[in-house]
Amino acid sequence: MVEENNNDQFEQNDSQLASALTGKVDYLTDLQNSIKDGNDLHVYQLINHNKYNQQLDVEPDLNDNATYDFSLAQNLTPELSHHLSYKLIDYLGETYPFFYYHEYELGQFDVYFGNWWDHRLFGKLDVINVAFEFDEEEYDKLAQSFNLEAEGKRVNEAAMQRLAAENDHLTNLVVEQPDRNKQRAKLQGQMQEIEGRSAMPWESAKQKEEKQVLEEQLVEIDNLDNQANDANKKIKSNENEILKLSKEETILGFERQSLKQIFGTFAEFNDSTRTLYKNYLLSFLGNNAEEKQVSDND
Amino acid sequence: MTSKTESETKVITNNQTLNRYSSAIKSGLQHGEDYVELFSTLVDTKHSQSLLEAAIGLTDFKLDSKFLTFPHQYSDEDVQLVFMQRLLDLNQVPQNFAINSVKRVEKLQAQFRLLNDDNFAFFKSGKSNSGFFFAPTRNQKPLFYLDLQRKELLFNSTALVSYFVVTLEGTEVANIKNAVSVLIDFAKILKESFGFRVDFNILDSINGEFYTFAAGAISEEVLDELFVDAAQSNYMLMAGDNGEAILNLDNDIKLVVKNDGSDSHPKWGALVHDEPQKESWLGLILDYPFISDWYLKNNKELAIISDPYIFG
Numbered sequence: 066m067v068e069e070n071n072n073d074q075f076e077q078n079d080s081q082l083a084s085a086l087t088g089k090v091d092y093l094t095d096l097q098n099s100i101k102d103g104n105d106l107h108v109y110q111l112i113n114h115n116k117y118n119q120q121l122d123v124e125p126d127l128n129d130n131a132t133y134d135f136s137l138a139q140n141l142t143p144e145l146s147h148h149l150s151y152k153l154i155d156y157l158g159e160t161y162p163f164f165y166y167h168e169y170e171l172g173q174f175d176v177y178f179g180n181w182w183d184h185r186l187f188g189k190l191d192v193i194n195v196a197f198e199f200d201e202e203e204y205d206k207l208a209q210s211f212n213l214e215a216e217g218k219r220v221n222e223a224a225m226q227r228l229a230a231e232n233d234h235l236t237n238l239v240v241e242q243p244d245r246n247k248q249r250a251k252l253q254g255q256m257q258e259i260e261g262r263s264a265m266p267w268e269s270a271k272q273k274e275e276k277q278v279l280e281e282q283l284v285e286i287d288n289l290d291n292q293a294n295d296a297n298k299k300i301k302s303n304e305n306e307i308l309k310l311s312k313e314e315t316i317l318g319f320e321r322q323s324l325k326q327i328f329g330t331f332a333e334f335n336d337s338t339r340t341l342y343k344n345y346l347l348s349f350l351g352n353n354a355e356e357k358q359v360s361d362n363d
Numbered sequence: 364m365t366s367k368t369e370s371e372t373k374v375i376t377n378n379q380t381l382n383r384y385s386s387a388i389k390s391g392l393q394h395g396e397d398y399v400e401l402f403s404t405l406v407d408t409k410h411s412q413s414l415l416e417a418a419i420g421l422t423d424f425k426l427d428s429k430f431l432t433f434p435h436q437y438s439d440e441d442v443q444l445v446f447m448q449r450l451l452d453l454n455q456v457p458q459n460f461a462i463n464s465v466k467r468v469e470k471l472q473a474q475f476r477l478l479n480d481d482n483f484a485f486f487k488s489g490k491s492n493s494g495f496f497f498a499p500t501r502n503q504k505p506l507f508y509l510d511l512q513r514k515e516l517l518f519n520s521t522a523l524v525s526y527f528v529v530t531l532e533g534t535e536v537a538n539i540k541n542a543v544s545v546l547i548d549f550a551k552i553l554k555e556s557f558g559f560r561v562d563f564n565i566l567d568s569i570n571g572e573f574y575t576f577a578a579g580a581i582s583e584e585v586l587d588e589l590f591v592d593a594a595q596s597n598y599m600l601m602a603g604d605n606g607e608a609i610l611n612l613d614n615d616i617k618l619v620v621k622n623d624g625s626d627s628h629p630k631w632g633a634l635v636h637d638e639p640q641k642e643s644w645l646g647l648i649l650d651y652p653f654i655s656d657w658y659l660k661n662n663k664e665l666a667i668i669s670d671p672y673i674f675g
Contacts, residue, residue: 315590
């Protein structure tokens, strides 16, 4: 036997090939059966064997010669993702009831935070890896909002106060228009009075000075009048800006409230999303254990 | 001879004239009696149907004739008011609306028992001889239009909001609702007993009633504002699956703001949904200050359309 093998390398190669192909066929058959049986847990095991063992603290079985090569099914990721999404989203619906999902193309999911008006697109759901991919900007805004809340502040507070103060100022400018009109008439009267005065040559410098002071005051009034003329438009646009900011605050408020209802703190929420893969797969084991127990009791 | 003939002619002519006079008086009196009969029916009948017939008969009656005029008359406007009060009484609607006591023939006015001392009366509409406006006498902005002859009653959203929400601001809401319910009851009786065409407008509490906003399209800011205002009152405006906004209020009342048209031809409006079908748009405005503020602030866009021919 030994001699034969040594002599016929091709034959050995063929048997290795056969065994490798068997391994791959077995893998795909295993995958196919797991999908047919709805055994998502095993599908995840097949998708990423190492991660599965590592996360679930499974001792690698040294006698396990099975092939775990997800690249064999890689191009079926969208279909697999769609298949796995049913149970995953059911699970997430329980654990993260404030997230909503939209499958914008096969197996690709957007995550929305909340179902309130103008809820935010908060990121994506990676079904194959059982992970949220939060949009960095949106996530940071929420994180900041939690930080500020601890100090009793709000994200847009400064900007909103600035805009409100500007609107107060502009409103005053409009209200004070009649006063400025009176002031202008008074200054113009003084100006005429100076101009009408026949001054001695040695007085002309002083006269010029007086006129200049009056002119400066009139220019100042012109400035304020111009601002007042544009005020209503500006007030309206500031109001819209304030509305935008308070809408964002309202949304952040709802987001914080939802998170706190389920997780207590933002840190707890973050911990939970970090260990989502493990928690999700353990939930299958938990169910299996329960089911097993039920059947044992029978 | 000639003169005799003339005199005979004269006598005959005078005679005719006098006869014509007496028959004119007679027919005038008969006319007056017809009037009295109708008027007695209006005041005394126990039957809604004869009450309606009497009111229709008396409207535009023209009691005076060439030779017979009656100095003290109730106007067509008064007839409508008597009809309204009597119809409510006959149908045992609780006595929350009553004509003020009068000592002589004068314009009749009525008051709602639970409201302030505002007087209400009917006014000629100018739209037809049988069409009248019911309005507070202080500003005569018509709350509804009534035409008994054509069997029509149309409510006017603008005036309803202007009076019950703006003018009566600060009044106990239950009392306002009590007055509003009198108007609704009146319209319901007309609709159910006589088949009147009634446009309840913002008083309609049927769940499918779509209150169309005047602007057709509304800006995004308007809904953003409702979202923010609602949140400040601890209500959440939600996003529906089809771009509509849904506000869940107390007692399972749901307000839906949506586009009932298309993107190119928008027709925005509101629906109020509640199991008992008791809540109307006006009811929401009265019950929820933040909705009322929002509605009034954005009234240019949100005003609910009323019949443009009658109230235009």
